[in-house]
Amino acid sequence: MKEIKQIIHAFDVARSKGQKTALVTVVHVEGSSYRGPGARMLITDEGMLTGAISGGCLEGDALRKALMVMMEGKPLLTIYDTSDEEDAVIGVGLGCNGIIKVLIEPIVEDDENNPIALLKATIENREPSVLVTFFNLETKRSQQQGTRLLVKKNFTLATERLPLPMARIEQDVEIAFNQQTSAFVRYDHKTSVKSITAFIEYMAPAISLVVAGAGNDVLPLVQMAEVLGWDVTLIDGRPRYANEQRFPNCQLIVSEPEKALKQISIDGKTAFVLMTHNYNYDKSILRVLFKLPVNYIGILGPKKKLKRMLDELTVDGFELTDRGLSNIHSPVGLNIGAETSEEIALSILAEIKAVFHKKNGEHLRDAKGNIHERSTAIMVTSI
Numbered sequence: 001m002k003e004i005k006q007i008i009h010a011f012d013v014a015r016s017k018g019q020k021t022a023l024v025t026v027v028h029v030e031g032s033s034y035r036g037p038g039a040r041m042l043i044t045d046e047g048m049l050t051g052a053i054s055g056g057c058l059e060g061d062a063l064r065k066a067l068m069v070m071m072e073g074k075p076l077l078t079i080y081d082t083s084d085e086e087d088a089v090i091g092v093g094l095g096c097n098g099i100i101k102v103l104i105e106p107i108v109e110d111d112e113n114n115p116i117a118l119l120k121a122t123i124e125n126r127e128p129s130v131l132v133t134f135f136n137l138e139t140k141r142s143q144q145q146g147t148r149l150l151v152k153k154n155f156t157l158a159t160e161r162l163p164l165p166m167a168r169i170e171q172d173v174e175i176a177f178n179q180q181t182s183a184f185v186r187y188d189h190k191t192s193v194k195s196i197t198a199f200i201e202y203m204a205p206a207i208s209l210v211v212a213g214a215g216n217d218v219l220p221l222v223q224m225a226e227v228l229g230w231d232v233t234l235i236d237g238r239p240r241y242a243n244e245q246r247f248p249n250c251q252l253i254v255s256e257p258e259k260a261l262k263q264i265s266i267d268g269k270t271a272f273v274l275m276t277h278n279y280n281y282d283k284s285i286l287r288v289l290f291k292l293p294v295n296y297i298g299i300l301g302p303k304k305k306l307k308r309m310l311d312e313l314t315v316d317g318f319e320l321t322d323r324g325l326s327n328i329h330s331p332v333g334l335n336i337g338a339e340t341s342e343e344i345a346l347s348i349l350a351e352i353k354a355v356f357h358k359k360n361g362e363h364l365r366d367a368k369g370n371i372h373e374r375s376t377a378i379m380v381t382s383i
Contacts, residue, residue, distance in 0.1 A: 001206040002229020003051045004119050007042045010050035011107065011116045020045040021107045022066040023115045025147065026053050027135045027199045028184060029376055031083060031098025036374050037182065038201050040119075045070050053102060057082075066104050075105040077140040103135050105146045113159050115147035126205040126231070126267060127152050130176045133199045134163050144196055151177075163196045176202045184378040197378060206230050207269050207356060212257075212285050213276035213300075214241035221273070221345035222250055228349065235260040235285075236276065257284035266292055271352045273332060275300035283309045290324045296355050298332030298348060306330040334361045 007023070014021050026039040034055040041051035041059065043066040049059060058080055069076050080100045107114050122129040132149035136142035144163035150156065151173050158166065164187050172185050179202075186197045207230045211218055214236035225232050232250035236242035239254045253260045264270075272294055274282040282299065286309055289297055299306055306328065310320060333347030334354070354361040364371055 001123055001203075003040060004123060005229065007040055007051050008116060008120055008123075010042050010044075010048070014042075014044045014048070015109065020070040021116075022069050023105050023107060023147070024051075024053055024062050024066060025103045025105075025133060025199075026100060027077075027103045027133055028101040028197070028378070029098055029374065032370065033082065033098045033100050037184075037199055037376065038203075042116075043067075054100070058100070058102070062102060062104065069104045069106050073106050073108070074141055074143060075103060075145040077135050077137070077142075077145060078102050078104065079140075101135065101137075103133060103145060111159065113148075113157050118147055118150040118157055121150050121152070121157055122203050123205075125152075126208065126265070126269075128177065128180070128205065129203045130173045131201045131203055132169060132173065133201065134196050135199065136196055138195065142196075149173075169198065169200075172198070172200055176200045180204065181375070184376060186378050186380045188380060188382050205267070205269055207271060207352065208233070208267065209352070210235065210264060210270060210272045212236065212272065212274045212282065213278075214238060214246065215275070215277060217341035217344065218275060219246070220342040221275075221348060222247055224342075224345050224349055226250070233264060235264075237281065257281055258288055261285065261288050261292075266294060268293075268295060269356060270294060271296035271298070271356070273298040273300070273348060273352075275332075279305070279309075283312065287313060287318060290318070290320065295327055296352055297328045298351070299328065299330035300332055300344075302331060329355070 011021055022043050024041040024043060026035055026037050028037055035053055039053045041049055041053050041062065043049055043063055045067065047063060049063065053059065053062060065076060065078055080102065082100060083097045105115060107116055118131060122131060130151045131147065133147040135145050148159040148162055149169065168187065172183065176183055182202045183200045184197060185200060186195055188195045209225045209230050210233045211221060212235050214234055222232050222234065226249055233253065234242055234247055234250050235253040235255065237254065237256060242252050242254050244252065253263050272289060274285055276282055286297070314320060329351060332351065333344060334351045336347045338344045338347040350361060
């Protein structure tokens with residue numbers, strides 16, 4: 001989501017200067033690639049690039065083609081074959097072995113549901129979205145191509161020119177929502193040789209990190225989370241520490257534990273880290289969190305601290321569920337030999353990322369199979 005936010009900001013700046021723009025999107029990959037489907041980049045007519053579609057090898061050619069797209073006002077599908085070992089720039093130079101399909105589309109500001117407008121809607125209200133981008137493998141300059149449809153729980157945004165009936169897309173969009181995964185579907189016309197392929201992209205909200213504590217050791221944790229593009233909320237009972245001067249870019253809640261937690265919206269991508277260095281404050285938060293659908297609770301400190309908390313909660317008659325206990329990570333973080341507050345912050349963020357993506361935090365060299373588990377098979381259906 002961070003890249004999307006950066007693209008939206010860059011577009012707003014370019015528009016204020018009267019510049020033309022084009023959106024570049026990786027819509028499909030065969031084999032391996034540095035970036036997968038959904039990687040995006042905004043290009044202005046002055047050559048400013050925001051975002052990335054590769055490790056740097058494709059951007060130059062994409063820039064040249066994007067300038068042409070802006071001039072012509074028509075979308076273009078371009079295909080890069082990084083498996084070509086004879087091509088020292090795109091083949092061996094990229095270090096990948098795949099075929100990357102990239103859609104370049106001009107942004108027409110008069111279209112209220114242009115691709116940037118649809119991207120803006122994806123980041124609103126921390127709700128999952130499905131974004132549908134069509135591309136044509138047969139006619140690379142087809143006007144049917146483009147980012148044309150956004151579906152959220154309670155509303156739908158679509159351009160005026162959908163390449164096929166909305167009723168036909170709805171079923172595949174629903175599958176993407178239910179399975180929380182992206183898909184590629186080629187729609188073949190029964191009475192025509194023409195077809196259109198849809199990149200049906202499931203887009204989950206960014207991780208929401210809630211940190212209890214406002215000490216100096218929290219500063220690098222918050223700063224690193226912001227670099228990752230996570231939504232950060234900080235709660236603490238001390239206004240001297242929890243203030244905008246120390247934490248300018250996150251939501252601040254200065255309150256007692258129970259009142260603070262009532263002000264926080266919790267979803268499946270919310271992680272809590274307790275590091276107030278105040279035993280009673282942390283325990284009060286833990287007591288409330290046990291009753292909430294929280295998938296990650298990290299607690300700074302030794303194992304004996306957690307054991308004491310749990311023992312005291314049990315004595316108080318509090319029911320400790322297996323689900324709640326399984327979501328507690330204490331001591332918090334991955335074992336990377338962290339000593340400083342910056343290193344500890346790194347280990348905590350890495351563990352949260354691993355938990356939400358169901359990974360073990362192992363060495364990539366020991367992993368079997370591809371680094372990125374991408375399902376890019378194109379399903380075929382008739383309309």
